[in-house]
Amino acid sequence: MGTTTAPPLFVAERRMVWPRIRFPAWAVSWLQVGPMMLILSVLFALPTFLFLAVSFFDYDRTGIYPAFILDNYKDLLTTPSTWRVYVSSLKFAVIVWAITLGLGFNVAYFLVFHIRNSMLRTVLFLLCAIPFWTSGIIRAIAWVPFLGRNGAFNQILMAMGVTQRPLEFLLFSDFAVIVTYVHLFTLLMIGPIANSLSKIDPALIEAARDAGASRWRTMTDVIIPLSKTGIALGSLLVFTQVMGDYFVVKTMSGGQSASIVSMLSTEIQAMQYPPASANAMVLVIFVAIMVALMMRVVDVRKELVK
Amino acid sequence: MIVGGPSKAGAVTERKPWTFYALAGVFCLYMAFLYGPMLVIYLLSFQGENGGVTFPMVGASTVWFQDIVKPGQMANIPVSFSRSMGLASVVSIITVVFAVAAGLGFRRRFPGSGVVFYLAVASLVMPSLLVGFGIGLGFQFLGWETSMFTSALGAQLTWTLPFGLFAMFAVVNRFNRSWEEAATDLGASAFQRLRHVTLPILLPGIIGVAMGAFTLSYDEYARTTLTIGTKNTLPLEIYALISSATSPTLFAIGTLTTGGSFLAIGVTLVLVLRMQKRRTAASLKVG
Amino acid sequence: MDTRFDVELVSVSKRYGTTLAVDAISLRIPAASYCCLLGPSGCGKTTTLRMIAGHEAISAGDILIQGQNISELAPVRRGTAMMFQSYALFPHLNCLDNVAFSLKMRGVGKAERHAKAREFLGLVQMADFAQRLPAQLSGGQQQRVALARALIMRPKVLLLDEPLSALDPFLRIKVREELKRLQRELGITFVHVTHSQDEAMALADMMVVMQDGHIRQSGSPREVFEKPVSPFIAKFIGSHNVLSGPSGPIAIRADRCRLGVPGDGPFVSGRITAVEYQGAMVRVAMMTDLGPEAAALMPDRDFYADPVGPGDPATLVWAERDAHAMMEA
Numbered sequence: 072m073g074t075t076t077a078p079p080l081f082v083a084e085r086r087m088v089w090p091r092i093r094f095p096a097w098a099v100s101w102l103q104v105g106p107m108m109l110i111l112s113v114l115f116a117l118p119t120f121l122f123l124a125v126s127f128f129d130y131d132r133t134g135i136y137p138a139f140i141l142d143n144y145k146d147l148l149t150t151p152s153t154w155r156v157y158v159s160s161l162k163f164a165v166i167v168w169a170i171t172l173g174l175g176f177n178v179a180y181f182l183v184f185h186i187r188n189s190m191l192r193t194v195l196f197l198l199c200a201i202p203f204w205t206s207g208i209i210r211a212i213a214w215v216p217f218l219g220r221n222g223a224f225n226q227i228l229m230a231m232g233v234t235q236r237p238l239e240f241l242l243f244s245d246f247a248v249i250v251t252y253v254h255l256f257t258l259l260m261i262g263p264i265a266n267s268l269s270k271i272d273p274a275l276i277e278a279a280r281d282a283g284a285s286r287w288r289t290m291t292d293v294i295i296p297l298s299k300t301g302i303a304l305g306s307l308l309v310f311t312q313v314m315g316d317y318f319v320v321k322t323m324s325g326g327q328s329a330s331i332v333s334m335l336s337t338e339i340q341a342m343q344y345p346p347a348s349a350n351a352m353v354l355v356i357f358v359a360i361m362v363a364l365m366m367r368v369v370d371v372r373k374e375l376v377k
Numbered sequence: 378m379i380v381g382g383p384s385k386a387g388a389v390t391e392r393k394p395w396t397f398y399a400l401a402g403v404f405c406l407y408m409a410f411l412y413g414p415m416l417v418i419y420l421l422s423f424q425g426e427n428g429g430v431t432f433p434m435v436g437a438s439t440v441w442f443q444d445i446v447k448p449g450q451m452a453n454i455p456v457s458f459s460r461s462m463g464l465a466s467v468v469s470i471i472t473v474v475f476a477v478a479a480g481l482g483f484r485r486r487f488p489g490s491g492v493v494f495y496l497a498v499a500s501l502v503m504p505s506l507l508v509g510f511g512i513g514l515g516f517q518f519l520g521w522e523t524s525m526f527t528s529a530l531g532a533q534l535t536w537t538l539p540f541g542l543f544a545m546f547a548v549v550n551r552f553n554r555s556w557e558e559a560a561t562d563l564g565a566s567a568f569q570r571l572r573h574v575t576l577p578i579l580l581p582g583i584i585g586v587a588m589g590a591f592t593l594s595y596d597e598y599a600r601t602t603l604t605i606g607t608k609n610t611l612p613l614e615i616y617a618l619i620s621s622a623t624s625p626t627l628f629a630i631g632t633l634t635t636g637g638s639f640l641a642i643g644v645t646l647v648l649v650l651r652m653q654k655r656r657t658a659a660s661l662k663v664g
Numbered sequence: 665m666d667t668r669f670d671v672e673l674v675s676v677s678k679r680y681g682t683t684l685a686v687d688a689i690s691l692r693i694p695a696a697s698y699c700c701l702l703g704p705s706g707c708g709k710t711t712t713l714r715m716i717a718g719h720e721a722i723s724a725g726d727i728l729i730q731g732q733n734i735s736e737l738a739p740v741r742r743g744t745a746m747m748f749q750s751y752a753l754f755p756h757l758n759c760l761d762n763v764a765f766s767l768k769m770r771g772v773g774k775a776e777r778h779a780k781a782r783e784f785l786g787l788v789q790m791a792d793f794a795q796r797l798p799a800q801l802s803g804g805q806q807q808r809v810a811l812a813r814a815l816i817m818r819p820k821v822l823l824l825d826e827p828l829s830a831l832d833p834f835l836r837i838k839v840r841e842e843l844k845r846l847q848r849e850l851g852i853t854f855v856h857v858t859h860s861q862d863e864a865m866a867l868a869d870m871m872v873v874m875q876d877g878h879i880r881q882s883g884s885p886r887e888v889f890e891k892p893v894s895p896f897i898a899k900f901i902g903s904h905n906v907l908s909g910p911s912g913p914i915a916i917r918a919d920r921c922r923l924g925v926p927g928d929g930p931f932v933s934g935r936i937t938a939v940e941y942q943g944a945m946v947r948v949a950m951m952t953d954l955g956p957e958a959a960a961l962m963p964d965r966d967f968y969a970d971p972v973g974p975g976d977p978a979t980l981v982w983a984e985r986d987a988h989a990m991m992e993a
Contacts, residue, residue: 096485103482104493106475107538114531115500118511125514178407181400185393190650195404197646202411204638205418206596206612209631212619213414216421223417254410266547286396307502315504317599318616332506332599339510339603348514351507358502362495555752558719563766563817564740573768577756652756 119355126348135344143349153350156329163245163320164313167252171309172302174253175260179301180294182261183268196265203258211251211319218242218250243325251323256312260305267301268294303369311358415635422628441629454630457614464525464533464610465594471530472537472590477583479538480545481575501539505599508535513603528604533597537590544589548582581649588645592638669731670695670821670853671716676725678711678877685711687877688725693855693870695730698847700864701857703874704900709857710825712874716855717746717823730820740766745819749826751810753798759785760794763813784812804835815850822847824856828863840866861901865889873897890917894992905958905980906990907932914987918961923948923972924981931981932958936974939967950978 094102129138147153178199186192202210217223218241225237240246271294279289295302320330331354338347425436445454483490500508512532516523523529556578560570576583598612609617611634618627671693678686686708693699701709714720716727718739726735734742753762760781761768767777785791788808798806807827814822827843828836844867847854858864864871865885872882881893892898895906898915905916926933934952946967949959958980972978 097487100482100485100487100490104479104490107479107542108493108496110475110531110534110538111496111500114512115503115508115535116496118508118515119503121515121518122507122511174403174407177400177403181404185397185400193646193650197642198408199411201635201639201642202415204592204596204642205415205631205635206598206615208598208612208615208619209418209627209634210414212627213418213631217414217417223413254414257407257411286394311502311504315506315599317506322619332504335510336506344514347510351510354504354507358504359499362498362502553750553752555748555750556754559746559748559752559754559813560765560769561719562717562739562744562746563813564769565765566769569769573765574754578754580756 122348122351124348125344126352128345128348130343130345143346144353146346147349147353153334156331156334159328160314160316160320160331163248163252164310166249167256167313168306168309170249170253171257171260172306175257175305176264176298176302178257179261179265179268183265199258199261207255208318210255211322214247214251214254214323215242218247243323245324245328247323248320248328251319252313252316255319256309259308259312263304263308264298264301267298271297299369303365307361307365310361314354314357418628418631418635421625422632424625424628441625442633444624444626445629445633454611454614457609457611460525460608461595461611464530465591467526467530468533468537468594469587469591471534472541473583473587475534476538476541476545476586476590477579479542480549483542483546484549497539497542500535501543503535505536505597506603508532509600509603516604523604523606525605525608525610528606529601529610532600532604533594536597536600537593540593541586541590544586545582548579548585552579581652584645584649588642668695669693670697670729671699671855672728673712673716674726674728676712676715676727677723678708678715678720679723685877686715689874689877689879690725691872691879691882693853696847696851696853697869698844698854698856698867699870699872700868701855701872701874702859702861702864702900704859706876707874708877709859709874713746713823713825713855713857716742716821717744718742719746740769740817743820744823745814745817745821746823747807747810747814747825747827749829751798751806753806753810753813755798758795758797759790759801759809762798762809763816765813766817780816781812784816785809787815788812803830804839807831807839811846819852821853821855822850824854826857826859828858828860836863843867865901873900875900891988892990894990898990903961907952907956907958908954909987909989911989913990915990916982916987918947918959919945920986921958921960921980921982922962922966923960923970923978926979927981929981929984930987931979933977933979934958936972936976936978938974939972948972948978950980952980 125135126143127139127141129136129140129142182192182195186195215222219225222237222242224241225234228234229237275293275297276289279293284292315332316330317332317336320328321333331350335347335350335354338344338350420434422441423437423439424434424441425438426440479493483494509532512528513523516528521527552575556574557570560574565573596612597610598616601610602613602616605613611630615627615630618624669692671691673689673691675688675690676686677684677688689708689712701712703709711720715722716729718734718737722735726733728734729743734744739746753759754765757765760778763784764772764777764781767780772780782791782794785794788811790805790808790812793801793805793809798809801809807830824843828839831839840863843854843856856864856867868885870882871885871888873880873888875896881888881897888897889901892901892904892915895913895915898904898906903918905918905921907914907916924931932952932954934950936948936950937957938947938949940947940949941964944964945961946964947959947961948967949957952958960980
């Protein structure tokens with residue numbers, strides 16, 4: 072029994088029997104993602120190109136005409152109301168993002184790190200998620216009786232003696248809009264962040280404590296960097312939902328503010344497709360920039376598909 | 378100590394740090410914030426006959442619940458409800474099949490996987506109305522009529538498929554490849570492996586995807602509104618109700634739908650948890 | 665067909681892109697023997713095992729089982745069965761269904777396959793656990809079920825991927841004995857991958873030491889221990905001193921060395937660096953004047969007759985005939 076031996080005297084002939092059909096691995100994967108890709112390409116990518124095209128079309132009161140003009144964009148970008156609406160939406164988006172981030176991170180942190188019992192954790196998670204399953208519209212308008220002059224909140228405040236007269240600014244104001252957004256979208260932060268946090272090896276935190284890090288330092292130097300993906304994903308979701316919102320601003324601001332999408336919707340209803348498309352394209356580009364920004368912060372693909 | 382994970386058996390009960398109480402307080406406030414309006418909905422759905430959509434409560438009655446089932450009027454709730462259920466079921470089934478397949482496909486690196494991934498991300502974050510607009514426009518140009526099971530279905534899928542895909546990532550990550558190798562070793566063909574090993578083990582996750590897709594479809598408004606043509610699903614009907622005449626009927630609907638969701642999710646949860654409990658310990662113990 | 669050997673590897677290679685994980689190795693494992701593949705992490709032993717099993721495609725070369733070339737066959741057609749490192753018991757099936765799985769895949773009826781599965785569970789003393797789920801079993805129990813599941817296929821060769829690494833030290837020794845006994849009783853070849861030389865020496869009829877995708881030495885444990893062919897082998901096996909001899913490196917077993925005074929026989933002087941009590945033996949490590957480290961393994965009685973401590977000067981002596989000259993560098 073040495074280390075190398077002469078080849079055996081008789082080698083049975085090779086039978087190519089397996090795998091029966093040789094599919095290269097990449098082909099199998101493409102077969103598996105195929106149906107989804109098909110749907111997304113036809114129903115998402117194509118329509119996007121469609122309104123890219125239509126945004127250059129000409130139009131008048133009677134119809135739209137295929138053309139290549141930049142007028143739609145020009146009109147869009149030179150109208151002060153466009154900028155006003157975008158700035159207003161951005162304003163809401165940033166404020167809501169900040170609040171949902173703070174609130175969402177704390178709740179996620181609490182659930183992942185302070186609740187040991189996994190059954191309890193699941194139940195609490197569900198408690199956060201269940202309201203999500205009632206239509207967003209209904210939840211939004213539920214704030215009206217809550218925040219109104221005769222609403223529950225004012226009644227409570229007056230009963231507690233905090234104020235004498237009902238607070239007017241609660242409803243049909245920026246405040247109401249922001250409160251509603253936070254109510255609707257905090258879950259979008261909690262989910263991804265909790266997912267990221269749960270992937271952190273507890274030993275890392277113990278090691279940080281061993282090395283003398285205070286709780287605060289552990290948070291800033293260990294936990295937050297490791298939950299970057301969740302924060303980025305949650306931020307992206309919240310931002311795009313606020314920017315793309317149609318309903319909340321209309322109802323809760325009492326008509327004082329408009330949203331980008333409601334502007335769009337008006338144009339669509341008036342069958343003014345080219346300017347609507349131009350408007351849509353600007354929003355699309357904006358969303359694309361947000362996604363690109365997020366991707367620079369974190370390689371979402373690597374994190375998720377690990 | 379900020380340490381996550383299961384508590385060590387037999388450990389001396391530690392006194393919770395102040396952060397626990399602070400965060401627990403935040404959590405409770407959040408729950409109050411979240412459920413406050415919900416309670417308003419539940420309360421006001423029992424609003425008296427002469428009451429309106431705000432407080433005060435003028436007596437109590439179940440008038441508004443009865444109103445739901447009365448057809449005609451401004452909106453037709455039962456019919457739109459059944460439409461919602463039908464559409465949601467179809468969306469759920471298609472999403473499960475396509476998203477599970479895609480999730481399995483992503484287990485290896487394949488050329489072009491980046492494109493697929495980012496397409497899914499884009500489809501997820503794109504403002505819903507834009508997607509609906511795009512599809513509606515496309516259908517118009519092609520001269521086709523938008524309808525529930527063509528354009529609306531497609532529009533909703535652009536939303537549920539990415540969700541399903543990302544949910545599958547989480548599920549598939551926990552899947553141990555050795556199980557499939559063992560199955561091959563024991564003589565399973567690729568199909569047998571899928572049927573007897575891969576899918577049964579992934580089943581809890583798959584059910585989660587199905588439920589998720591169902592709920593997303595059921596509540597979907599923006600993508601559906603421009604692509605569904607003349608017949609409304611429940612969210613659209615509700616919206617019509619709001620713009621025309623706000624009445625506590627809306628709240629009655631809200632109460633019912635929440636109750637329904639509770640029930641459905643509750644049942645699914647019990648099922649899934651039972652499946653998980655038997656198996657989670659296995660993946661922890663082994664290896 | 666040559667049936668002296670159960671497994672033959674003929675110039676087998678595994679390539680991953682540009683890296684060569686296994687480099688043209690050839691090996692013949694005699695029929696009904698216990699073969700251990702031993703080596704440090706990354707040496708290619710697990711890859712080799714998986715190529716025999718069919719879970720890894722062979723880049724070049726052939727593998728024969730009982731004279732038949734199985735290189736292109738599906739795992740189930742090769743006559744091999746694998747026991748995975750993580751046991752890989754199906755979490756959604758109870759023990760009985762786990763063991764009966766391979767029969768189910770072949771289309772055997774329920775009653776028959778359950779009966780057979782029960783038989784094999786009995787063979788590994790797990791008959792009482794038939795209805796339990798893997799989650800409800802301890803590590804050692806899971807392993808036995810995994811063994812039953814593999815054996816029910818009546819393999820010609822059983823492949824074990826580090827089966828003992830997940831067990832605690834006491835269980836490890838007990839299970840080791842069981843595996844050896846099982847192999848003798850069944851009369852088939854076991855190919856067992858491990859990184860523990862103790863394990864390999866205790867179990868193997870044939871020990872194959874690998875490094876960097878090559879086989880460095882193969883032979884009976886006794887052969888490898890007494891006549892290592894290279895310093896790598898000597899150091900990996902352990903309990904050897906590798907020193908420079910007149911015509912190249914030499915290896916002397918640590919237990920053949922003792923502390924003494926320079927005399928006619930070979931010796932090397934140095935300073936003691938550590939004294940390690942091991943129960944029956946005491947290991948005295950020292951740094952030699954010429955550089956390399958060395959150690960003497962002596963019975964406790966001998967040590968305590970004249971104990972020394974770290975820092976003391978010492979001389980290592982051994983008999984000329986105990987020094988083994990190593991051909992390779």
